[in-house]
Amino acid sequence: MRAAHDHRLGRFPSPIEALFYSALMAVARMEAHHPDGEIITPFLDREAWAEADLSLLVITAEMQVRVLDWPVDFLLGTSDSVAGKHYAVVECDGHDFHERTKEQAARDRSRDRRLQEAGFRVFRFTGSELYRDPYACALEVHRWAEGCWEKGLSA
Structure with missing residues (x-):
């Protein structure tokens, strides 16, 4: 996943996922700059991540x-x-693709807890949140990644 205009956007099962992906790529370009102006957030695939320069913030993204x-x-x-x-x-939850019954909401929360117990940070955005301000959602995720990178500086 390299750029907001990536041809793979058509492979998303929902428009809100494509919207989130585009916003995340844009936020990475706008928010992550080294003091000398160099962009420090390359998005890499999993194999390239193993070889990444850890003096830079590196994020992998798979869908x-x-x-x-x-x-x-x-x-x-x-x-x-x-x-x-x-x-x-x-997780990008739109009403067009997620039936929002009490049972579905309970299943989503149960999955979130299992993921958190396994060590994953979970971000769940509604379609309304993504349509209203996709950049705010992407910025929240990007700030998580920046916080993880900065933890290593204080270790």
Whole structure:
């Protein structure tokens, strides 16, 4: 996943996932700058992450992968500056693609708790949140990644 205009946007199962992805790429470009002006947030695939320069904030992003026996919209990974790995799951819940019954909401919360117990940070955004301000949602996730990277600086 390299750029907001990436041809793979058509492979998203829902428009709100494409919207979140585009916003995350834009936020990474706007928010993450080294003091000398150099962008410090490359988005890499999982293989390239293993070889990444840890003096930079690096985020991997994969979509529609299975985590703990169910598919998630996005699996993100980042490293802190001393090679600790951190993972997050992002779920984009729109009414067009998620029936919002009490049972569905309970199932979502149960999955969130299982993911958190397994060490994942979970971000769940509604379609309304994403349509209203996709950049705020993406910025929340990006700030999580920055916080993980900075933890290594204080270790």
